Amino acid sequence: xxxxxxxxxxxxxxxxxxxxxxxxxxxxxxxxxxxxxxxxxxxxxxxxxxxxxxxxxxxxxxxxxxxxxxxxxxxxxxxxxxxxxxxxxxxxxxxxxxxxxxxxxxxxxxx
Amino acid sequence: xxxxxxxxxxxxxxxxxxxxxxxxxxxxxxxxxxxxxxxxxxxxxxxxxxxxxxxxxxxxxxxxxxxxxxxxxxxxxxxxxxxxxxxxxxxxxxxxxxxxxxxxxxxxxxxxxxxxxxxxxxxxxxxxxxxxxxxxxxxxxxxxxxxxxxxxxxxxxxxxxxxxxxxxxxxxxxxxxxxxxxxxxxxxxxxxxxxxxxxxxxxxxxx
Numbered sequence: 001x002x003x004x005x006x007x008x009x010x011x012x013x014x015x016x017x018x019x020x021x022x023x024x025x026x027x028x029x030x031x032x033x034x035x036x037x038x039x040x041x042x043x044x045x046x047x048x049x050x051x052x053x054x055x056x057x058x059x060x061x062x063x064x065x066x067x068x069x070x071x072x073x074x075x076x077x078x079x080x081x082x083x084x085x086x087x088x089x090x091x092x093x094x095x096x097x098x099x100x101x102x103x104x105x106x107x108x109x110x111x
Numbered sequence: 112x113x114x115x116x117x118x119x120x121x122x123x124x125x126x127x128x129x130x131x132x133x134x135x136x137x138x139x140x141x142x143x144x145x146x147x148x149x150x151x152x153x154x155x156x157x158x159x160x161x162x163x164x165x166x167x168x169x170x171x172x173x174x175x176x177x178x179x180x181x182x183x184x185x186x187x188x189x190x191x192x193x194x195x196x197x198x199x200x201x202x203x204x205x206x207x208x209x210x211x212x213x214x215x216x217x218x219x220x221x222x223x224x225x226x227x228x229x230x231x232x233x234x235x236x237x238x239x240x241x242x243x244x245x246x247x248x249x250x251x252x253x254x255x256x257x258x259x260x261x262x263x264x265x266x267x268x269x270x271x272x273x274x275x276x277x278x279x280x281x282x283x284x285x286x287x288x289x290x291x292x293x294x295x296x297x298x299x300x301x302x303x304x305x306x307x308x309x310x311x312x313x314x315x316x317x318x
Contacts, residue, residue: 005116007235008124008164014226016128016161018219020154023135026215030208032201033144035189039151042182043135046158049174057165062236067256071283073162073170074253077177078290082297084182088189089305096307101193102201 010061013054020047034091034101038084045080049073124164130157143200148187155179169250257287 003012020043027040054060056069095101134154141147155178162171227233255261259282 003125004121005118006121007118008121009235010232011226011229012124012128013161013165014232015223016131018222018226019132020135020158021222022215022219023132023139025218026139026211029211029214030139030203032203033198035144035186035193036147036201038186038189039138039147042151042155042178042186043138046155046178049170050158050161053162053165053167053170057167058236059166060236061231067252067261068281070167070170070249070253071256073167074173075286075290077170077173078294081177081182081185082294084185085301086297086304088185089301091189092192092305095193101195101198 008060010054010057013060014051017047017050017054020044020050023047032102032104034094034103034106035088037103038087038091041087042080042084045076049076052076120164124161127157127160127164130154131161142202144190145194145199148183148190151186152179152183155183167249169253257283259284 024040024043024045024047027043028037029040031037031040052065052069052073054069056065056067056073058064058066091101094106098105131154134150134157137150138147138154141150155174159171159174159179162168162174261282
């Protein structure tokens with residue numbers, strides 16, 4: 001109930017961002033499907049984005065980053081789109097060559 | 112009585128935060144890749160709601176259009192193109208779950224502790240009602256900042272020269288251009304990588 005009657009501060013946003021980040025990291029670590037790993041990356045980027053926007057918000061903090069936070073968030077969104085396109089192309093190529101999308105099978109380099 | 116004390120901004124923040132976190136957890140714990148894509152869509156859509164609540168309307172709209180409308184559609188295409196029965200639902204071993212829970216729990220505790228440690232971040236902004244009304248031309252300011260002019264750099268320019276660089280003065284023209292060219296190159300490269308190669312894929316089945 002305390003949360004409902006108190007105004008929101010930057011830390012609230014940071015806790016949500018931390019949750020998204022950790023979910024993304026766990027997703028990247030545990031999923032065996034390459035597309036699941038990609039989804040984990042999207043979650044991580046979104047958690048970071050949430051922090052950028054929270055620090056740039058005048059509503060949440062008086063001496064905020066200003067426009068920098070929102071601009072950084074926009075660049076992150078665009079770069080995430082680029083990254084998803086390339087990663088998807090690689091995943092599809094891998095699927096074509098190996099008939100599998102399991103990242104455990106990707107051991108051609110014998111690493 | 113209680114109803115009158117509710118801050119609606121906080122209420123909607125709580126609603127969207129719970130949606131975001133809940134569906135992010137659903138992405139982690141679901142083993143079906145089609146459901147994961149759907150849960151991710153809801154989680155990122157709710158995150159766009161959080162952006163709106165922070166006063167970043169343009170970023171929230173872009174989150175909807177680029178992330179939910181573009182990137183996730185791309186991901187769902189990837190899921191459909193690789194949707195073989197074996198790969199729809201891939202189970203993770205129990206040992207890996209334990210390790211990941213240990214790692215993730217530790218990381219989460221560390222991040223939350225860091226978030227709650229600084230007192231300036233904990234205290235809400237008390238003059239936020241004036242701000243919400245004065246800053247409505249959000250996308251115009253962003254458009255100006257990627258071209259030549261920073262609308263929000265005015266108060267800091269009153270500081271005497273030679274002091275530490277104040278935030279909110281640099282213009283994002285060069286990063287914007289770099290990102291534009293980068294996006295073009297990346298999309299051409301992705302199209303080149305993903306094109307159908309009939310000869311090699313036929314050989315790969317025997318190899």
